[in-house]
Amino acid sequence: MRAGDLLRQLDQRLLTRLSGAVTRLGQGPARPRVLPSAALLSCLAVVLAAVWTTGERPIGDRTVGEVTRVGVAAGDSIPGYVRSAAADLAALETAAPEPGDGTYALVSFTSYLTPQRAAAVFGDVPVTAVFGRVPLPDRQTEIVRIAAQRLPDDVVAGMADLAVRKDREAADYRDRAAALGGGGPAERELRQLYVSGAQVAEAEAVAYRSGCACVYAAVIRAGAGTLRGVASRAEVRVVDPAPEVRRLDRAVFTPPLPEQREVASPPADKGLTTPEPSPTTDDRVRESPVVRSATPVPTGTTVAPEVTDSSPVPRSPTPASTPPTTPPTSADTSRTASPEPTG
Structure with a gap:
């Protein structure tokens, strides 16, 4: 279940019960502990939904830097x-x-x-x-x-x-x-x-x-x-x-x-x-x-x-001390991959 669906269901259930509780409080003797408890439950539900949402975020590209x-x-x-x-x-x-x-x-x-x-x-x-x-x-x-x-x-x-x-x-x-x-x-x-x-x-x-x-x-x-x-x-x-x-x-x-x-x-x-x-x-x-x-x-x-x-795009010249050919990488996949020209 996605976070949006969960929040909608929480709204439908909790808000209905909260509105009923408010109505009963207005008709009967005051119960000061009911509203704080209901508010606490509502906040807890929102926090759980937020945690659920972060779990659905896509994982970053782990191949960055690999050649x-x-x-x-x-x-x-x-x-x-x-x-x-x-x-x-x-x-x-x-x-x-x-x-x-x-x-x-x-x-x-x-x-x-x-x-x-x-x-x-x-x-x-x-x-x-x-x-x-x-x-x-x-x-x-x-x-x-x-x-x-x-x-x-x-x-x-x-x-x-x-x-x-x-x-x-x-x-x-x-x-x-x-x-x-x-x-x-x-x-x-x-x-x-x-x-x-x-x-x-x-x-x-x-x-x-x-x-x-x-x-x-x-x-x-x-x-x-x-x-x-x-x-x-x-x-x-x-x-x-x-x-x-x-x-x-x-x-x-x-x-x-x-x-x-x-x-x-x-x-x-x-x-x-x-x-x-x-x-x-x-x-x-x-x-x-x-x-x-x-x-x-x-x-x-x-x-x-x-x-x-x-390339038609000019680049800054590479210093003479820089090794040629292979681009700088943080990781290098050997082929299931394989390597660069010898000639």
């Missing part, structure tokens, strides 16, 4: 991940009924696709975001996540914004290289880092501006039958359903790169790691800046590129 990871982690077996995701997809049909709008799933491609080709793969399947990077030979490049509900238009627009940012990064690297004075070994090595960073940023800008074949994964939402249909397409490597994901802002997706075949690991980088570009006040492309090391890295050392969100 579900979907995909592969560094060192994971790629064939094992593909088998596990296929098994999850097969089991989805026999699981509890899906929400009306379907289940979120991480789709990884066999190769890098252009925005137009990615649009052809999905057709009218709802897409929420795509992952991409410029696949330069023997170089680690920035992994980006582009919000995309309309393919290919949103992806093309996101790439155009990325090209503008990469032009700014290249200019910043060159300014830093030119500002270095002297000719000591440390300065020469740092200058090489800046020049290398400028070259990579310029190549990324050119690729994004041309609408490159840079898309290698996407997050979609659909029913089990539709997800199976997507998984059967030639360009699709694996569809990893994530029924445990209810909110995208509490999920981290880490798809394998197309070149990762056996173990999830960063792509080989024969060049030096690029330093961090100086932040700009008009950085309207990425949601969180990539943090790169400005310290010279020994030849042969590989550092995984970070995932960057593409």
